[in-house]
Amino acid sequence: MPSRIQQFLRDNAHVLGASALTLAGAAAASAYFSSKPEPLTPPLDLNNQSIVVNEKEDIRASGYLSANANLMTYLYDDAKTTYEAFLRGLRVSNNGRCLGRRTGPNRSYKWLTYQEVLEKAQWFGSALIACGMKPGNSTFLGIYSANCVEWAVADLGCQMFSMVPVPLYDTLGLAACKYIINQTELCTLVCDDVSKTIKLLKEASEMKSLKRIVLIRDSVPDDLKQVAAQHNLEVLTYNEVEEIGKKNAEEPKPPKPEDLATLCYTSGTTGDPKGVMLTHANFLICLSAVYFHARGVFSLEPSDTHLSYLPLAHMFERGMHIMLYMHGAQIGYFSGDIRKLTEDLMELRPSLFPTVPRLLNRIYDKVQAGVRGSWLKSLLLKGIIRNNSIWDRLVFGRIQKMLGGRVRYIVTGSAPLSASVLDFTRCAFGCLVMEGYGQTESSAGITFNVPGETEAGNVGTPLACNYVKLVDVPEMDYYAKDGRGEVCAQGGNVMKGYYRNPEKTAEALDDEGWLHTGDIGLWLPSGALKIIDRKKNIFKLAQGEYVAVEKVENVYQKSKFVAQCFVEGDSFKPCLMAVVVPDEEVVRPFAESNGLPTDMEAKEIILKDMLAEGKANDLKGFEQAKDIHLHPDLFSVEDGLLTPTMKNKRPALRKVFKDTVDALYRKHNL
Numbered sequence: 001m002p003s004r005i006q007q008f009l010r011d012n013a014h015v016l017g018a019s020a021l022t023l024a025g026a027a028a029a030s031a032y033f034s035s036k037p038e039p040l041t042p043p044l045d046l047n048n049q050s051i052v053v054n055e056k057e058d059i060r061a062s063g064y065l066s067a068n069a070n071l072m073t074y075l076y077d078d079a080k081t082t083y084e085a086f087l088r089g090l091r092v093s094n095n096g097r098c099l100g101r102r103t104g105p106n107r108s109y110k111w112l113t114y115q116e117v118l119e120k121a122q123w124f125g126s127a128l129i130a131c132g133m134k135p136g137n138s139t140f141l142g143i144y145s146a147n148c149v150e151w152a153v154a155d156l157g158c159q160m161f162s163m164v165p166v167p168l169y170d171t172l173g174l175a176a177c178k179y180i181i182n183q184t185e186l187c188t189l190v191c192d193d194v195s196k197t198i199k200l201l202k203e204a205s206e207m208k209s210l211k212r213i214v215l216i217r218d219s220v221p222d223d224l225k226q227v228a229a230q231h232n233l234e235v236l237t238y239n240e241v242e243e244i245g246k247k248n249a250e251e252p253k254p255p256k257p258e259d260l261a262t263l264c265y266t267s268g269t270t271g272d273p274k275g276v277m278l279t280h281a282n283f284l285i286c287l288s289a290v291y292f293h294a295r296g297v298f299s300l301e302p303s304d305t306h307l308s309y310l311p312l313a314h315m316f317e318r319g320m321h322i323m324l325y326m327h328g329a330q331i332g333y334f335s336g337d338i339r340k341l342t343e344d345l346m347e348l349r350p351s352l353f354p355t356v357p358r359l360l361n362r363i364y365d366k367v368q369a370g371v372r373g374s375w376l377k378s379l380l381l382k383g384i385i386r387n388n389s390i391w392d393r394l395v396f397g398r399i400q401k402m403l404g405g406r407v408r409y410i411v412t413g414s415a416p417l418s419a420s421v422l423d424f425t426r427c428a429f430g431c432l433v434m435e436g437y438g439q440t441e442s443s444a445g446i447t448f449n450v451p452g453e454t455e456a457g458n459v460g461t462p463l464a465c466n467y468v469k470l471v472d473v474p475e476m477d478y479y480a481k482d483g484r485g486e487v488c489a490q491g492g493n494v495m496k497g498y499y500r501n502p503e504k505t506a507e508a509l510d511d512e513g514w515l516h517t518g519d520i521g522l523w524l525p526s527g528a529l530k531i532i533d534r535k536k537n538i539f540k541l542a543q544g545e546y547v548a549v550e551k552v553e554n555v556y557q558k559s560k561f562v563a564q565c566f567v568e569g570d571s572f573k574p575c576l577m578a579v580v581v582p583d584e585e586v587v588r589p590f591a592e593s594n595g596l597p598t599d600m601e602a603k604e605i606i607l608k609d610m611l612a613e614g615k616a617n618d619l620k621g622f623e624q625a626k627d628i629h630l631h632p633d634l635f636s637v638e639d640g641l642l643t644p645t646m647k648n649k650r651p652a653l654r655k656v657f658k659d660t661v662d663a664l665y666r667k668h669n670l
Helices: 002-011 026-035 084-094 114-130 149-162 174-183 195-200 222-230 238-248 279-293 317-328 340-348 357-371 375-379 390-403 418-431 502-508 551-557 584-593 600-615 652-655 658-667
Strands: 050-054 057-061 096-100 110-113 138-143 165-169 187-189 210-214 234-237 260-265 272-278 306-308 330-334 350-357 410-411 432-437 466-471 484-491 515-523 529-534 538-540 547-550 562-568 575-580 624-628
Touching: 002 050, 050 466, 084 114, 084 149, 084 279, 084 317, 096 114, 096 149, 110 114, 114 149, 114 238, 138 149, 138 195, 149 165, 149 187, 165 174, 174 195, 174 260, 187 195, 187 238, 195 222, 195 600, 210 222, 210 238, 210 484, 222 234, 234 238, 260 279, 260 317, 272 279, 279 317, 306 317, 306 340, 306 350, 317 330, 317 350, 330 547, 340 390, 350 357, 357 418, 375 575, 390 418, 466 515, 466 551, 502 515, 529 551, 547 551, 547 658, 551 562, 551 575, 551 600, 562 600, 562 652, 575 584, 575 658, 584 600, 600 624, 624 658, 652 658
Parallel strands: 096 330, 138 165, 138 187, 165 260, 187 210, 210 234, 306 330, 350 410, 410 432, 575 624
Antiparallel strands: 050 057, 057 466, 096 110, 260 272, 466 484, 484 515, 515 529, 538 547, 562 575
């Protein structure tokens, strides 16, 4: 989410700039070195992170397991469904704080206890039944809302009665939302935003199953009432639904582990979204393995607190909620305005901070810009995890306060962190940094870094709940016998399939239950897995060479001048061209300080730096861009150029920039 991250960084420029890193003097450095701790002791041999359980196919399992051991299932016997996980949290927290939001005095966090949340969830689920919805695994509820207490209560209310929540999000687009409503035959939709609800309801004639809107507001505006009436739809406020449930309370009808826990729709770059069918067992087995993976180093207690700001419609944040419930911890919601995220962090002071690499990369870039060329960089030491040194108090403490000053764990996924960013994050924030790799189809997890691992760039060892193998991709010259191939996973965390989509299910799951991820992996000598390529989005150039375009884009985005990049080519051309969105916060001061009067000179500098990054990252000559076009505006979900998970939406980008790319080829007589 580029806009959120950039806003966060702008709001904290005073912390990240050079003034924030004023040198404390040699005495501070001396004291730091004399008292620096030993690196974290890993709970697993870092030279043997995975074991081979099938030599013929080179099937690997976690190094935490013995060669003849079964895959892990559940961490706790009393938490085999998401509902049971919540009940466990109620017990271990002794009915402690559960969900909070900033509605207290001076906008402090006001909390609901576990018992209060459970009671509200029972009312909500009972109200759905009173409105005609049947308890059971074939009943779906749509949730179309930003993260909030009501989102979580509605989710739990479904689980109590074995119903299935279906998250929607506006960045899917109107057409995709209509598709999901029709495919799942949703009759009830929970919404938080009036304008987007009206926009959707104007298309209600194309969604025959939709009967009811539950609005997360104190009252229903007249314009919404009018649109709903035109389409014969009922609109209730969330509070009205609670009152219905109070008067018609039902006994819970809990789900079984093998029941569906959610339909989580993923938006690809082409075609309709796919509804990933995940069971309660999928959720709990995956989360149990993640927690087991970091045992002895990472633990959650009822006193731990998490700020929920990453979208609940995605599996990463959804999994965090269930993990926290299971251990009786506390979840506070951000205020809904990303410009106030820093205020939320300072008020809540979370101990756990799940995030995305882009945010950590940008924080690192800003700090490095302030200390470039100084001896400060030498103090970013591998594996150091502490937050009580003189160095922390004098310098890094100010950065740590950006996150509230109490963070013990940072969890990140979606892409690996570079070695420099990983080392910086560990040292600057004084906490354990954990990276994972997975997909929605694997309940968000497949591999996880071993705590104490100091080598960056790999995604760790298989989780103890799944096997991993690599399979041949001959068109890209990757072969499993060489330790390279498409990453496949098999285990209790793997989805049942795509809802009402047998064709796509067959493409993703083979007859033996292996999930084919589309990512290309490499087994390192240590037994860790490294993601090196992507099977999709490849094309052949005129000379017959294949190009994995996402790999090239990811390399070019390492350039300090590049905010975003779209690389294009086809089988009729011998080379690549690129559309680049410059990072204005870097390019503008660089141009001014170096006296670059024209865009042409700036473009030459940017292209030169991109090509240098390509060479440093071993791009072959045919993988390098021949020329670039500078585009002034960031690609975004709103303009249709990015997917909701912030990946390039290639068909849309190709259409928008077709004339631009064609002009670049003509310029070079190609």
